[in-house]
Amino acid sequence: MxxxxxxxxxxxxxxxxxxxxxxxxxxxxxxxxxxxxxxxxxxxxxxxxxxxxxxxxxxxxxxxxxxxxxxxxxxxxxxxxxxxxxxxxxxxxxxxxxxxxxxxxxxxxxxxxxxxxxxxxxxxxxxxxxxxxxxxxxxxxxxxxxxxxxxxxxxxxxxxxxxxxxxxxxxxxxxxxxxxxxxxxxxxxxVKEPSKRKKITLHDLFEMNALPIALVGSLLAFTYSSVISYISIYTKSIGLLEAASFFFAVFAVAMLISRPFVGRIFDSRGPSIVIYPSLGLFALGLFTLSMTTSSFMLLLSATLIGLGYGSLVPCFQTLAIQSAAHHRSGHATATFFTLFDIGIATGSYVLGIVVSLVGYQPLYFIMGLFVFVVMYLYNTMNRKRLAHLNSRSTVHSS
CATH class of the missing domain: 1.20.1250.20 (MFS general substrate transporter like domains)
Structure with missing residues (x-):
């Protein structure tokens, strides 16, 4: 059937x-x-x-x-x-x-x-x-x-x-x-919700079950802030400012092309089969950006970052929502984007200090390496998530 x-x-x-x-x-x-x-x-x-x-x-x-x-x-x-x-x-x-x-x-x-x-x-x-x-x-x-x-x-x-x-x-x-x-x-x-409490608690502000993936998402946003905050200044410094106007257009096209397939694979085969390759593509895009000397390399990095980073955000958001009870979808969404916004804001400031010390090309190389830190933290979080799901299924089956 x-x-x-x-x-x-x-x-x-x-x-x-x-x-x-x-x-x-x-x-x-x-x-x-x-x-x-x-x-x-x-x-x-x-x-x-x-x-x-x-x-x-x-x-x-x-x-x-x-x-x-x-x-x-x-x-x-x-x-x-x-x-x-x-x-x-x-x-x-x-x-x-x-x-x-x-x-x-x-x-x-x-x-x-x-x-x-x-x-x-x-x-x-x-x-x-x-x-x-x-x-x-x-x-x-x-x-x-x-x-x-x-x-x-x-x-x-x-x-x-x-x-x-x-x-x-x-x-x-x-x-x-x-x-x-x-x-x-x-x-x-x-969505039917439990009875409301008058006193506001931490539970009312954050979805605790969504915090682990939201923290990983925050570090992803921290890394991505190097792109949105400094790409125009970087490309101007290497004489590619005109090509930079096409960077986000190529970035968006890459995301749009990959999005239907990524979502279906996520639902049918689980998040990790999408997330690990996407993190790899994001890192490769940042490494390419750090070595860019031509318009072709700049737009190639935009494609790789679009395919990688563009697939990660909806995947992480979905995991955050799935970690919470159905009536807590608003809290899970708020928790995820609160930490995501903090990652962008913090990155824009902190990485400005880093770039003043090392320059733009080393910055993007360092951010490429930082993606592997994000990958390690996701792997740790995912193992705990799977262990929790397995323990729940064992309890229900017994």
């Missing part, structure tokens, strides 16, 4: 993916253009432009642990609608940002709603996807973020050739209105 394969691409899954795409498109569009806005329109310094990015991440990191509790108490769809609405309104208010300190306050406020919205969207997607196809489904869902990495900066930088920053903020706000509309059509499953 053949088992019916439950569908992933339902109407609700399509709408939550589109909503997530517009949310991340706005995020990446602002991430790329606000530093220019600070230096050109507000006459700020490069350091102030960097602070705009850092403060946004800081507020997201501070709020994300509480987002799982908010989703549990008020409902995932309701919190997604509220956070998207406030994220959209804040985007419109950027039009009135005539001073650096007002913009700084807006960025902190913006980060709060970004943390809640992304946690809610990821948790809803995890609930919609059939359990037996969660690895594949979350891989498809992650494509909405991968496409936004390319589409956001491309759209924003292209529009700025024709329109002002004020008009750009209005356009991005309108796109977020589209995200709100799509979310309203999502039929989010109602």
């Amino acid at each position: 053949t088992q019916t394969k439950l569908p992933i691409w339902t109407k609700s899954f399509l709408f939550i993916s589109l909503s997530n795409f517009f949310l991340f498109l706005t995020f990446y569009a602002l991430l790329t253009t606000l530093p220019i806005f600070v230096t050109d329109d507000l006459q700020g310094t490069e350091a102030q432009a960097g602070l705009i990015v850092t403060l946004f991440l800081l507020s997201a990191i501070l709020v994300r642990p509480f987002s799982g509790k908010l989703l549990e108490d008020f409902g995932k769809k309701k919190m997604l609608l509220i956070s998207l609405l406030l994220f959209m309104l804040t985007t419109f208010v950027y039009v009135a940002a005539t001073s650096f300190y007002l913009l700084l306050a807006l960025r902190f406020f913006h980060g709060i709603w970004f943390a809640i919205a992304t946690t809610a969207a990821g948790a809803i997607a995890a609930d919609i996807i059939p359990d037996s196809r969660r690895g594949e489904g979350l891989g498809y869902f992650a494509m909405s973020m991968n496409l936004a990495v390319v589409a956001g900066p491309f759209l924003a930088l292209s529009l700025l050739n024709w329109i002002s920053f004020s008009t750009l903020f209005i356009v991005l706000g309108a796109l977020l209105a589209g995200a709100l509309l799509f979310t309203s059509f999502v039929a989010a499953p109602v």
